Amino acid sequence: MSAPAASPAAVEVQGLSASYGPAAVALRDVTFSATGGQAVAVLGPNGGGKTTLFRALLGELPTASGSATVHGTIAYVPQTERSRLDFPVSALDVALMGAYARTSWYRRIAARDRSLARVALERVGLAERAGTRFGALSGGQRQRVLIARALVQDAGVLLLDEPFAGVDRTSQEAIMAILDELRAEGRVLLIATHDVEQARGWDRVLCLAGRQIAYGAPAETLTNAVLEGTYGEEIVMLDCGHRAVAIQHHSHSHNH
Amino acid sequence: MDILSSGLLQRALLEVVVLGATCGALGVWLLHLRHTYAAESLAHAMLPGLVIAALVGAPLLLGAAGGVLAAAALIALAARDTRVGPEIAVGVTVTTAFGLGAMLALTPDVPARLGELLFGDLLGTTTADLVAACGLSAVVGLALWAGHRPLAAAVFDPLAAPSLGVRPGRVELALLALLALAVVAAVQGLGNLLVLALIVAPAAGALRLGRTIGMQIALAAALGALSGLLGLVASAELDLAAGASVALAAIVLWMLAALLGPRPPSPAGGTPRSLAETLSGG
Numbered sequence: 001m002s003a004p005a006a007s008p009a010a011v012e013v014q015g016l017s018a019s020y021g022p023a024a025v026a027l028r029d030v031t032f033s034a035t036g037g038q039a040v041a042v043l044g045p046n047g048g049g050k051t052t053l054f055r056a057l058l059g060e061l062p063t064a065s066g067s068a069t070v071h072g073t074i075a076y077v078p079q080t081e082r083s084r085l086d087f088p089v090s091a092l093d094v095a096l097m098g099a100y101a102r103t104s105w106y107r108r109i110a111a112r113d114r115s116l117a118r119v120a121l122e123r124v125g126l127a128e129r130a131g132t133r134f135g136a137l138s139g140g141q142r143q144r145v146l147i148a149r150a151l152v153q154d155a156g157v158l159l160l161d162e163p164f165a166g167v168d169r170t171s172q173e174a175i176m177a178i179l180d181e182l183r184a185e186g187r188v189l190l191i192a193t194h195d196v197e198q199a200r201g202w203d204r205v206l207c208l209a210g211r212q213i214a215y216g217a218p219a220e221t222l223t224n225a226v227l228e229g230t231y232g233e234e235i236v237m238l239d240c241g242h243r244a245v246a247i248q249h250h251s252h253s254h255n256h
Numbered sequence: 257m258d259i260l261s262s263g264l265l266q267r268a269l270l271e272v273v274v275l276g277a278t279c280g281a282l283g284v285w286l287l288h289l290r291h292t293y294a295a296e297s298l299a300h301a302m303l304p305g306l307v308i309a310a311l312v313g314a315p316l317l318l319g320a321a322g323g324v325l326a327a328a329a330l331i332a333l334a335a336r337d338t339r340v341g342p343e344i345a346v347g348v349t350v351t352t353a354f355g356l357g358a359m360l361a362l363t364p365d366v367p368a369r370l371g372e373l374l375f376g377d378l379l380g381t382t383t384a385d386l387v388a389a390c391g392l393s394a395v396v397g398l399a400l401w402a403g404h405r406p407l408a409a410a411v412f413d414p415l416a417a418p419s420l421g422v423r424p425g426r427v428e429l430a431l432l433a434l435l436a437l438a439v440v441a442a443v444q445g446l447g448n449l450l451v452l453a454l455i456v457a458p459a460a461g462a463l464r465l466g467r468t469i470g471m472q473i474a475l476a477a478a479l480g481a482l483s484g485l486l487g488l489v490a491s492a493e494l495d496l497a498a499g500a501s502v503a504l505a506a507i508v509l510w511m512l513a514a515l516l517g518p519r520p521p522s523p524a525g526g527t528p529r530s531l532a533e534t535l536s537g538g
Contacts, residue, residue, distance in 0.1 A: 060418055076419040083413045087288060088469050097409055101421030105402045133467075134412075146416075153420070 072156020098152025140171020
C-alpha cells in the first residue's frame, strides 16, 4: 500500500467554533494546522471538545463560525468498545468496510479492494486472524483492525479516538509502530488521548477545554500553566522533574 | 397431504411462507439495531390508518402508510419536548393510536372487522392479496439486498459510518420504512398484532444459530417460512385459528433454537437508539 495520493494530506482549522445545537457551543476558538507526516496529540478532559473537533473535521457538525479544511480522505478510528462486538463480522469484513464508500450498491466489492484489505490486515500484523469474528479479538487487535479499515479507505488524515485505551502492552507497542509508519508515509494523525506523557512523544500537541488552550510542539506547549488551563482541578503536580499528570476520571458513557 | 388440494389453503400457504421469509430476513436487521420495540410500536400505531381505510373502502396499503406516517410524526414531535422524552413519547403515541383505531373499528355501523385487522384472515387470502403480498415482499427483499452494506456499517459502527459513506440515521429510517411495508404486506393474512411474531421470533432464533450475518438472514428467512408452513398445517389439522397457530409455531421454533443452539457471543457494546431518536433524526 502506497502513501496517499498526489496532493499532500493536511488539516487547516481557522477560528473554528462548533456546536450540537443553537443552545450550547461545545467548542470555540480553535486554530491550528497540521501537514502530512505530523502526529498531533489532542489532549483535554472529558467533554473538553475532542469528539466535537473530530466530528467537525468529519463534516458531521455545522460550524458555528470559522472553517475546518481537510486535504485528503479522512477516516475515523473509534474506540473499539463503541462498536457492536456481538455483530457477526470477521476482521476481514471490517477491513472491507473501508471500501464501502467507493462500491456501488449493486456491485460486489472489487477484487482489488479485497486484496487491499488483506494487505492492510497483514500490515497491522493480523493476516492470520482475517477470518476471526471481530468481537472475539482482543482490544488491541480490534484497534488494529479498525486502523486497517482506515488504510483500505486510503485515508490521508486519520482521527484516532484514544487508540491506546484498554489495550495491552504488546498491542500498544504494535499500534505505536504502525502509527509511526503511517506518519512516515506522509499521513496526518490526530490522536485524542488522556495520556500527557505519551503526548510528549508526538510532533504537536493540541490542548482543548471547551476552547483551544494551546497548540504547538510538546516541549514548549506542555507547561504546567497550559496543563492547569486544560485540566483545571483534575491536575496533580509531581515535583520530580516538574511534570504534571492529569488524573483521568474515566467515564465510559459517551461524551459528545 | 390433502389439505394442500384446496385452493384456499394453497393460497394461504404460499402467502404465509412468502411473508414468513420476508419478515424473518427483515427481523434480523431490526434485532441487530435493537429496534424490536420500534417494530412493535409502528405495527400497532398504524391501526387507525387501517381502520379508516377499511371504513372508506380505500386499499389497506394506503391506510397503513398514512397511519405509520402520522404515528411517526407524532412520536418525533412528542420526543422533542424534553419533559416528555423518547420512551414516553412512543408509549403514549402508540397507546393513543391503538385506542383510536379500536374505537373507530368498534362503532356499530362499520364494515371493517376489528378481529381481522388485529389477527388477520389467512384463509381469506384472495389472489389479489397474494399478488400484493408477493410484490411487497419482493420490494422488501430487494431493498435488504441492496442495502446490505450500509446496514452492516450502521449496525456495527454507527460512529465511523459517516466516514465510510453511510448515514446511520437514514439507514435506520429506511429500515423502519421497510418494516412498515412488511407489516402492510402481512396485515391481511396475519393481522396487526400477530405479524410481530414472524418479525421477531425467526430472527431471534437465527441470531442464536448463524455465525455470519448472511447465514443469520438465510436462517431467519427459512425459520419464518417454516413457521408459516407448520402453523398453517397445524391449524388445518387441529382446527385452530390460522394466524395464531403461525405465531405460536414461530415462538416454538425460536425456543428450540435458544435451547439447542450454541451459547450467544459476548454481550454487545454500544447503546441502542430509541425509536424517537431515529424518527427525530437525533
